[in-house]
Amino acid sequence: GANWPGLIEHYREYLPVDERTPVVTLREGNTPLIPLESIGRRLGRGLRVWAKFDGLNPTGSFKDRGMTIAVSKAKEAGAQAVLCASTGNTSAAAAAYAARAGLRAYVLIPEGYVALGKLAQALVYGAEVIAIRGNFDQALAIVRTIAEHYPITLVNSVNPFRLQGQKTAAFEVCDQLGTAPDWLCIPVGNAGNITAYWMGFCEYAQRGRIAGRPILQGFEASGAAALVGGKVEPVAHPETVATAIRIGNPASGVRALAAVRASAGAIRVVSDPEILEAYRILACEEGIFCEPASAAAVAGLLKYGHEAPAGGQVVCVLTGNGLKDPDRAIAVSAVEIAPGADPTASAVAKAMGF
Ligand code: F0G
Helix, strand or coil: CCCCHHHHHHHHCCCCCCCCCCCCCCCCCCCCECCHHHHHHHHHCCCCCEEEEEEHCCCCEHHHHHHHHHHHHHCCCCCEEEECCCCCCCCHHHHHHHHHHHHHEEEECCCCCHHHHHHHHHHHCEEEEEEECCHHHHHHHHHHHHHCCCEEEECCCHHEEEEECCCCHHHHHHHHHCCCEEEEECCCCCCCCHHHHHHHHHHHCCCCCCCCCEEEEEEEEECCCCCCCCCCCCCCCCCCCCCCHHCCCCCCHHHHHHHHCCCCEEEEEEHHHHHHHHHHHHHHHHHECCHHHHHHHHHHHHHHHHHHCCCCCCCEECCEEECCCHHHHHHHHHCCCCCCCCCCCHHHHHHHHC
């Protein structure tokens, strides 16, 4: 809307807040649903495809949806500090909302595996950044222990307020489409977001806002595929270029699998080359720059879209902004920057191929 108030105000009746809750907001949510016409043409059969571009949230990822409410509730409860483990986006969002709320933020990250833009955000928002020589799963285990023993609020998605906020993305998709989509394609890491979407679709169906619920199609990176066997099978050493979903033991795995089953969907794998190809197609053919983990949703659709009902509506969740990971963008770019040309029109024209 013209003066969007943020998702807590907009969806207040669906959220566990009341007049005592101090709303900490950066006016997150209300992100666009963008038609993916080129990808729709590639798939054919009359499929209509959209991207829910949640990379356009205030800190550049869907995490803002969960963090606005998690930090508001932490402040309401009198917390002085928040804590999370993160592959980067949660830490950026926690740092930003904590700064706005006047709380300290402590973030635990896997050393060497957080994209540059995300690290820059946590630092500039003023978080205490602690890098561990370990992966996300180890970092999450550590912060869970610390939050049990010290007076600090955990804001990972094991905090139930996080998924309450994130479910609003499902509401928006339905409000924007005027119906539920037939398929929802979504990347899966710690498995919180797919669980939150399902909560949102179920709640909208119960309240009569939509007639049916979508089939959930979740996609893990092949090097971090703990859920594809239909049960949680932890991967000890997860690896993928999509560092946001480099997670081997998803905290919400059981709930995500139940959601997927209830929707008659599946969690399947996409390889790193498939992820990077979708990343490139989104940028070069659709003009949409998302981060590699987000492209997993589109990689999955390109791989399995032939199973979607002809003429159906498919929404791919693009969870994070491409600017988060400039190193990857430059590394995959086929077009190299031409070597420095002389500062003359004729030299530039020549470099342009005229
Ligand atoms: N896409 C992006 C860009 C993410 O940052 C994440 C998770 C996911 C997808 C997967 O969502 O974990 O709910 O299944 N990022 C977390 C973080 C782990 O620390 O920022 P999920």
